[in-house]
Amino acid sequence: GAVVSQHPSWVICKSGTSVKIECRSLDFQATTMFWYRQFPKQSLMLMATSNEGSKATYEQGVEKDKFLINHASLTLSTLTVTSAHPEDSSFYICSANGQGAIGTEAFFGQGTRLTVV
Amino acid sequence: DAKTTQPPSMDCAEGRAANLPCNHSTISGNEYVYWYRQIHSQGPQYIIHGLKNNETNEMASLIITEDRKSSTLILPHATLRDTAVYYCIVRGNFGNEKLTFGTGTRL
Numbered sequence: 001g002a003v004v005s006q007h008p009s010w011v012i013c014k015s016g017t018s019v020k021i022e023c024r025s026l027d028f029q030a031t032t033m034f035w036y037r038q039f040p041k042q043s044l045m046l047m048a049t050s051n052e053g054s055k056a057t058y059e060q061g062v063e064k065d066k067f068l069i070n071h072a073s074l075t076l077s078t079l080t081v082t083s084a085h086p087e088d089s090s091f092y093i094c095s096a097n098g099q100g101a102i103g104t105e106a107f108f109g110q111g112t113r114l115t116v117v
Numbered sequence: 118d119a120k121t122t123q124p125p126s127m128d129c130a131e132g133r134a135a136n137l138p139c140n141h142s143t144i145s146g147n148e149y150v151y152w153y154r155q156i157h158s159q160g161p162q163y164i165i166h167g168l169k170n171n172e173t174n175e176m177a178s179l180i181i182t183e184d185r186k187s188s189t190l191i192l193p194h195a196t197l198r199d200t201a202v203y204y205c206i207v208r209g210n211f212g213n214e215k216l217t218f219g220t221g222t223r224l
Contacts, residue, residue: 006160034215043204044161044218093160095216105151106216108160 002028004096006109013084013116021079021112023094029074030096034106035067038091050077084116120144121205126223135195137222139205142186148209150181151216152190154201161204164190200224 003026013019023033031052036044048069049057056069068080077096081088091113095106122140129135141150149168153161165172165179167188172179178191192199202221208214 004160036218043220044155046215046217049215091158095160097214105163105166106153106161107163108153111158111160113158 002026002096002098002107004030004094004107004109006092006094006112008112009110010113011115013114015085015116016083018080018082019084019114021081021092021094021114023077023079023096023109025075025096025107028096028098030077031074033071033077033094033096035069035077035079036093036095038093038111044093047079052077081114084114086116089114089116120207120217121219123203123205123219123222125220129192129195129199129224131196132194135192135199135224137190137192137203137205137224138187139190140187141205141207144185144207145209148207150179150185150188151206151208152177152179153204153206153216154199155204155221156201164203195224 005024005026007022011019033050035047037047038044046059047062050069050071052071052074058064066082071077091111093111095108097106120143149166151166152164155161165174165177167179167181181188202223204218204221206216
């Protein structure tokens with residue numbers, strides 16, 4: 001089946017630094033990718049929709065200047081957490097919807113656990 | 118907001134069928150019912166989806182009521198590896214539609 005890969009799987013950073021998370025669709029092209037955040041014992045919350053070649057669409061309450069999204073190609077979207085603080089510590093997950101023969105369901109990356117110290 | 122409601126948790130004996138219910142009384146005519154599961158500290162995994170007919174694949178069966186206001190995911194022979202949070206989601210099927218997760222059922 002289709003594969004979405006996230007990198008890194010986990011990262012620890014100091015307060016005030018920035019962290020970049022990559023999301024790649026390995027065997028299909030994705031014009032749209034989605035970024036979610038999940039706190040412990042909670043469900044996934046959609047942060048933003050990443051559109052190839054255009055600006056991302058952010059959900060209400062998500063700071064676009066803090067969570068920078070770039071979707072420069074049909075197989076790569078990046079999420080940069082700028083000036084990270086401990087409250088940004090969370091599990092970040094990306095997904096991409098399939099197209100055509102592979103089906104239209106969403107394929108998820110394995111997630112990135114961010115810890116800000 | 119999620120358009121589905123699920124029980125927060127369920128138990129199932131290993132080897133028995135696990136039947137996970139989901140209510141989606143406000144589902145629109147063009148919306149599908151999707152099921153995903155999330156094993157601890159991993160990304161969600163697709164299980165199955167359907168519009169109005171019952172569906173079966175190698176992982177599970179999906180039973181959708183005739184009025185489409187509820188559905189049941191059936192894992193025919195549950196094992197310890199099926200321990201996860203199961204999410205029922207309604208979504209259009211036009212390719213770029215987002216998924217809105219509810220609280221899911223912890224099996």
